[in-house]
Amino acid sequence: MIAPYFADDAVTLWHGDALDVLRNLPAGSIDCVVTSPPYFGLRDYGVDGQLGFEETPALYVEALVAVFTEAHRVLADAGTLWLNLGDAYAGKANAGRTFTKNRGHNVQPVRYPVQRNMTAHAPYKSLLGLPWRTALALVDSGWTLRSEVIWHKPNPMPEAVKDRPTSSHEHVFMLTKGPRYYFDPEAIAEDATGRASGNGFARPESINRGGAGNDAPWKGRAFRNRRDVWEIATVGFPEAHFATFPLALPERCILASTRPGGVVLDPFSGSGTTGLAAARHGRRFVGIDLNADYLDLSLRTRLRDRTLDFGEVSA
DSSP, X not given: OOOOSEEOSSEEEEESOHHHHHTTSOTTOEEEEEEOOOOTTTOBOSOTTOTTOOSSHHHHHHHHHHHHHHHHHHEEEEEEEXXXXXXXXXXXXXXXXXXXXXXXXXXXXXXXXXXOOOTTTSOTTOBOOHHHHHXXXXXXXXXXXXXXXEEEOSSOOOOXXXXXXXXXXXXXXXXXXXXXXXXXXXXXXXXXXXXXXXXXXSOOTTOBOOSSOTTSOBBTTTEEOOOSEEEOOOOOOTTSOTTOOOTHHHHHHHHHHOOTTOEEEETTXXXXXXXXXXXXXXXXXXXXXXXXXXXXXXXXXXXXXXXXOGGGOOO
């Protein structure tokens, strides 16, 4: 068994390939997985063997399925996987890698990998459909797909396109090991107008479930079951690559799918957003990353701030 890169009572970080590390974790030791793997062909994180550098979309999906097959093993029977994935378009090859200076000073510059010709796999300029290819492959491998959440970004990245709408959403798939699992709808309830309960995550007071179905407001206060379109603004993080997801996203997943004291895993932990979300709500965190620079970054920034006040959390 390899030694952890860092460990204390709340956080354990592993340096290495996600698949290799997961193979060494005990079965059933994780209560919830919340993660956003590297997207296909989007970034070069400067480490050999990184996911997202596969030659074809099919090989990328195959690599993801291998990782999440091991995640299925380490997940408790009542556990849940929340998987955020973005899509890509079928483009033609470019001249080679390009580099831009990262806004931070403590991690390597953002690198854009060589763009391979994808027109053998889809018509030129077509969406590749990678999130759904992956979701269906995971169902074929034994996962139960319980929900497709649409993460709507009110402040999406600008795109220089004139022949299609600007992309302003990503997929977050909720997958489980079977039909019975832990889920706390009250922890992420929204009021009947669509706003989150209280500060966004506090359990609504005096809830009685109505008998008229999931869309009926709960009696006593007008709360309803959280819908599957989540409007959450993107948030920049100047010391890391700009692919970090906002804190509110993993918070919502963690509160819905774990009890206090539960163990949350992110096999692509990056700058530690999932770890911060877990720690500030009393959950333990296990993170894995292939790049030690990002593990150091998370310890210096996000995972250092483990005592943030619960009331600061926003919807």
